[in-house]
Amino acid sequence: PTEVERLRAVHRTVTREGLPSRWLSSEEVARRIPGVSTAGILGGSYLASDGTLYPFPVIWGLFEAVRASGVEVCLGTEVYRISARDDRRLSVDSAHGRLDADCVVNSAGGWSSEVARRAGVDLPTRPVRHEICATEPLKPFLDPMVVRASDGLYFSQTMRGELVGGISVPHTEGLGPGMTTSAGFLVRYARAVLGLYPALRDLRVLRAWSGYYDESPDGLPILGPDPSLPGLVHAAGFGGHGFMLAPAIGRLVAAAALGERTAELAPFAPGRFANPSAPVRNREKLSLG
Numbered sequence: 001p002t003e004v005e006r007l008r009a010v011h012r013t014v015t016r017e018g019l020p021s022r023w024l025s026s027e028e029v030a031r032r033i034p035g036v037s038t039a040g041i042l043g044g045s046y047l048a049s050d051g052t053l054y055p056f057p058v059i060w061g062l063f064e065a066v067r068a069s070g071v072e073v074c075l076g077t078e079v080y081r082i083s084a085r086d087d088r089r090l091s092v093d094s095a096h097g098r099l100d101a102d103c104v105v106n107s108a109g110g111w112s113s114e115v116a117r118r119a120g121v122d123l124p125t126r127p128v129r130h131e132i133c134a135t136e137p138l139k140p141f142l143d144p145m146v147v148r149a150s151d152g153l154y155f156s157q158t159m160r161g162e163l164v165g166g167i168s169v170p171h172t173e174g175l176g177p178g179m180t181t182s183a184g185f186l187v188r189y190a191r192a193v194l195g196l197y198p199a200l201r202d203l204r205v206l207r208a209w210s211g212y213y214d215e216s217p218d219g220l221p222i223l224g225p226d227p228s229l230p231g232l233v234h235a236a237g238f239g240g241h242g243f244m245l246a247p248a249i250g251r252l253v254a255a256a257a258l259g260e261r262t263a264e265l266a267p268f269a270p271g272r273f274a275n276p277s278a279p280v281r282n283r284e285k286l287s288l289g
């Protein structure tokens with residue numbers, strides 16, 4: 001019942017924002033996700049306007065588009081140091097040599113606080129490792145992405161038929177073991193999926209990997225000019241949401257990089273953490289994966 005209440009609260013918020021969320025009975029949940037075991041399902045919320053998008057083709061498409069428009073992309077080029085020059089421009093020391101710029105955007109994901117440190121500024125983000133896996137392909141059987149609030153379980157079926165998803169496990173903080181995964185994650189995820197779909201017991205996992213959620217103290221992104229280093233703009237702290245937020249964030253941060261002030265960015269200003277004794281807004285507790 002507690003979980004139902006939490007989900008109903010999400011449903012109310014989403015509805016208030018004008019999205020077509022629907023509350024489903026357990027029978028309706030079973031119709032939306034055919035073959036699911038209804039044991040223990042008390043209800044669910046369904047958002048027909050949601051969709052699933054896979055990052056790899058999007059990133060590739062963006063890469064081709066920016067290159068075609070004349071942007072030089074330096075892949076695998078580490079930034080070592082960002083410093084202010086006398087003429088108020090910034091100087092970036094990198095594996096590609098030194099670059100001078102009016103503006104530098106720190107969009108280094110899980111490494112955002114490290115890159116900030118290399119610019120001599122503090123950014124209170126921290127990387128938290130999250131795991132994910134993909135199975136061998138099945139015939140299409142699942143349309144919506146399925147999410148369970150109580151344990152952070154989520155999965156969806158790709159156009160190739162693979163089941164891609166994850167579940168919350170105790171996560172490691174810090175830049176540590178790269179993209180590795182753990183047996184503990186696979187066991188927990190497999191148990192949770194089989195609890196809903198016992199018929200999938202012979203399904204094999206083809207690959208598993210991990211990455212970082214870049215977490216800010218209040219769970220909101222950190223966007224806009226750094227208060228102490230003119231010319232440095234942050235786009236960080238996206239947690240597990242950075243991919244879907246990217247189109248909107250990209251436009252807003254580009255405007256900030258050009259020196260425009262945008263009211264929409266105000267709640268996300270980096271300066272909100274400047275006073276360490278100021279209370280931090282309550283974090284959203286619903287976390288997937």
Ligand SMILES: Cc1cc2nc3c(=O)[nH]c(=O)nc-3n(C[C@H](O)[C@H](O)[C@H](O)COP(=O)(O)OP(=O)(O)OC[C@H]3O[C@@H](n4cnc5c(N)ncnc54)[C@H](O)[C@@H]3O)c2cc1C
Nearest residue numbers: 077078079108109111130132211212238240241242243244
């Ligand atoms: C398992 C998992 C599942 C996720 N699922 C979702 C989801 O369903 N929906 C969603 O919206 N988001 C999801 N996310 C979150 C999403 O992946 C991130 O929020 C998003 O990738 C952040 O994008 P970014 O461009 O800010 O940073 P990143 O994509 O992390 O890119 C940062 C780049 O900076 C580079 N870099 C780091 N240090 C330096 C340096 N010193 N010099 C030069 N370059 C440097 C890194 O190599 C990296 O390429 C998930 C994340 C994980 C780990």
